[in-house]
Amino acid sequence: MGKPGRPKNQTARREALVDAAGRAITERGLEGLRIKDIAAEAGMSAGSVLYYYPELDDLVLEVHRGAVERFLSARHAVTDEVGDPVARLRALIASGLPAAADDATHGLLYELHGRADRSAGHAELMASLFASEVGLYTTVLEVGAATGVFTLTAPVADLARNLVALEDGYGLHIVSRNAGLTRAEAQRLIRAHARVVTGCTEL
Amino acid sequence: MGKPGRPKNQTARREALVDAAGRAITERGLEGLRIKDIAAEAGMSAGSVLYYYPELDDLVLEVHRGAVERFLSARHAVTDEVGDPVARLRALIASGLPAAADDATHGLLYELHGRADRSAGHAELMASLFASEVGLYTTVLEVGAATGVFTLTAPVADLARNLVALEDGYGLHIVSRNAGLTRAEAQRLIRAHARVVTGCTEL
């Protein structure tokens, strides 16, 4: 029937599996994750999934790692495009909110973050993501302050963390389909906050 | 063996089940929820659980509803104790953060909020909780502004929402065991923010 054999190299197949698992999770959620679905999504058999990932948790952790990585490099890319601190900060804020309730990346991230309270690995990833995001805001704020465009009202580390926390809070509500809170509104609110704490009216 | 019969009234048993399910969820998580566990926790048989809740989702939704209710009335109680707007705002902030990583109520809430993206019922509860919390902050801020203790830097509705979003964002990291962020630190950061936007230095 099928076609047993020896088709590909290991790393490529693993990537395919991580990819497939990511899709499966966004579709049915972590709770509804079945290795059969992963296999189907990757176009292989259930046996192969176990062959590469005897411990399913490892696969899920890999999905998380990948999502964090992609998300961060996307944000880096977005902010590196412009030099002006004001435009940068704006871009940073925009890139931190889910595009819509069904934003795939954010959906994945929040779903996987939910594992953090029971899994050290996921907790670590979540914490490192937070730290990196704080880092992004920190540098942008510092550049702005050095240029004189921003007048910071508090230690830059504090401001950066609050901005990330705001993102996370609003992001959570957006992916959760809170009807009283659109993405545009959240963006406006975060910007308003940024305007106050940087003393920069043209934000 | 056991003792079949007709022991109690319906509403009491349902409450017991909701209670038991809540405990089961905090222990093993939503994903590991087994009706056997609920039954054991409630001191009855699996059959009885199905008798009262043929649809398990209804039970979980009830747990969510209960958690939101308790959480809100606790926060109301805390802020109603004091009259001074400054003390009130402080108390409100303190009551919005998880006591620790294993805070039962917050754990439950975040776990259940995670369902919101797939279940309209849970989404509604989450949204209504958000709205209520915004309401709490709104009144405190308004009173403070009227008294002259606060000088608001933006529409009160905006400030209130940002405060709740901050709580949610930091709360998420606290229950997720983010090692780089203690409850005390989060509280300090939110207060610092509040100080800036209310222009109230003694916060």
Next chain:
DNA sequence: GAGTTCTTTGAGTCAGGATTCAAACAATGT
């Protein structure tokens, strides 16, 4: 081109948990 190794498959087994259900019995009414 025969042997070796690595991959893949799918059928089969196994375990765990949901669901069903008949029996048992308490409460309540008559």
Next chain:
DNA sequence: ACATTGTTTGAATCCTGACTCAAAGAACTC
């Protein structure tokens, strides 16, 4: 006391999905 109805149980059944494994076959070696 008897009948009726509402609750409870646990054993039996059914289902789903994880996991096993022997067979098949590709790639690679020499």
